[in-house]
Amino acid sequence: RPPAPRPSPRQITRPSTPTTPPGRGGWGSSYAAAFFDRPEVELVAGADRDPQRRAMFGERYGIGALYADALEMLDEERLDIVAIATNTKGRSALTVAAVAAGVRGVLVDKPMVFSLAEADAMVGACAEAGVPLVGGATSVSHPSFARAKALVEEGAIGEVRSLEARVPVFAQHQDWSYFLTGDPVWVCGTGDQPRRERGSTEFMGQGMIACSDGTVVHIRAGAPEVRISGSRGEMLFEHNQWRLYQDVEAPAAGRAEMPWPAPQFLSGMRTVYCLDDLIACMEGRLDEPKNSGRRVAVALEVELGLKLSSARGGERVELPLADRSLALTYDWFR
Structure with missing residues (x-):
C-alpha cells in the first residue's frame, strides 16, 4: 500500500491566534506557533x-x-529562547548545549x-547559568495554578496539613x-504494576511522600489530581476545575464551597x-516557571523512589536516590 501523503505546510500546525488573554480560553498548537504569535518574540530559526x-x-x-543539525543552529544563531521538541533521548544534551551557546x-x-542523570545534567546546567527551564506543557502551566498557590500562601485554607495526588x-x-x-x-510505595505491554x-x-518541612503527600487511588487540605479548608483540582472549601461560622458552622477567584482553569x-512563564522569568517578574525542569526532576525522583519501595515490599526509601542511572520508560511519547 502506498504511504499516506505528507502534510502540507499549512497542516503541519494549526493556526494559533489567541483571541483572549492567557487564562481565559483559546488554543496554542505548538511551541513554534506560540513564538510566532507573541508580538515581542521573533521566530528566527528552526532545526529538523x-x-x-x-x-x-x-x-x-x-x-x-x-538547519539539519540543531547543534549547528545553536552555534550559528544568537538565540534567546529555544524550544526542544525532539525525541526524549535528545532533550537533556540539547538543553546543556543551548545553555553553553x-x-x-x-x-x-x-x-x-x-533518567535521573539526564535530569541532573540539564537542570544543573540551567541553574548554574541562571537560565529558566520549562519541563513540558502541562496543566500546571495554567495561571489558575498560580492563583491556587497564592491562596494557600495567603492562608485561605489555614495551615497546610497534607496533599493528595491521583494514581x-x-x-x-x-x-x-x-x-x-x-x-x-x-x-513509601505499594501496589506497583509490572512493565506494561506497550513498554x-x-x-x-x-504511596506516601514525606517532605523536609513536615508536609506529607498521599498518592491515592480515587484522589483528585491534587487536593490541598488545611486547618480551615481545602482546595482541589479535579475534572479540569478548581474548587475551594472554607470553614464558616454562620448561618451554620461547617465547611462550605466558596466561589473560585478568577482565573478558573x-x-x-x-x-x-x-x-x-519563561519570558516572565527572563524579565525578572517570576522566580521559576510553574512547570519548571527542577519540579519535573523532583517528581521523577519521587516516582522512581516509589517504584523501588513497592518492589521492596513497601519499605521506606530515602531521597535523594544514590543510583542516578535509574530511569522510567513511557508508552505515550514520540
Missing part, C-alpha cells in the same frame, strides 16, 4: 533532520535560517527525560510538585502559558 518537514516549517513561518530560556517537550503519579504530568514548600526526603514503567501503585494554550 527531515528535509521535507524542515522545508514545510520554513514555508509555514517564513523562515530562511533552517548562551540561550537565555529553554522549553522542552514532555516527557522531559528518561498514577505521572512525574511528567505532575501537579502536586508545584505546591511543595520542602524537599521530598523519603517515600511503560511509570508507577501505577499508591480552561484547557488549551499550554504552550502559550509556558512561554509566558
Whole structure:
C-alpha cells in the first residue's frame, strides 16, 4: 500500500491566534506557533533532520535560517529562547548545549527525560547559568495554578496539613510538585504494576511522600489530581476545575464551597502559558516557571523512589536516590 501523503505546510500546525488573554480560553498548537504569535518574540530559526518537514516549517513561518543539525543552529544563531521538541533521548544534551551557546530560556517537550542523570545534567546546567527551564506543557502551566498557590500562601485554607495526588503519579504530568514548600526526603510505595505491554514503567501503585518541612503527600487511588487540605479548608483540582472549601461560622458552622477567584482553569494554550512563564522569568517578574525542569526532576525522583519501595515490599526509601542511572520508560511519547 502506498504511504499516506505528507502534510502540507499549512497542516503541519494549526493556526494559533489567541483571541483572549492567557487564562481565559483559546488554543496554542505548538511551541513554534506560540513564538510566532507573541508580538515581542521573533521566530528566527528552526532545526529538523527531515528535509521535507524542515522545508514545510520554513514555508509555514517564513523562515530562511533552517538547519539539519540543531547543534549547528545553536552555534550559528544568537538565540534567546529555544524550544526542544525532539525525541526524549535528545532533550537533556540539547538543553546543556543551548545553555553553553548562551540561550537565555529553554522549553522542552514532555516527557522531559528518561533518567535521573539526564535530569541532573540539564537542570544543573540551567541553574548554574541562571537560565529558566520549562519541563513540558502541562496543566500546571495554567495561571489558575498560580492563583491556587497564592491562596494557600495567603492562608485561605489555614495551615497546610497534607496533599493528595491521583494514581498514577505521572512525574511528567505532575501537579502536586508545584505546591511543595520542602524537599521530598523519603517515600513509601505499594501496589506497583509490572512493565506494561506497550513498554511503560511509570508507577501505577499508591504511596506516601514525606517532605523536609513536615508536609506529607498521599498518592491515592480515587484522589483528585491534587487536593490541598488545611486547618480551615481545602482546595482541589479535579475534572479540569478548581474548587475551594472554607470553614464558616454562620448561618451554620461547617465547611462550605466558596466561589473560585478568577482565573478558573480552561484547557488549551499550554504552550502559550509556558512561554509566558519563561519570558516572565527572563524579565525578572517570576522566580521559576510553574512547570519548571527542577519540579519535573523532583517528581521523577519521587516516582522512581516509589517504584523501588513497592518492589521492596513497601519499605521506606530515602531521597535523594544514590543510583542516578535509574530511569522510567513511557508508552505515550514520540
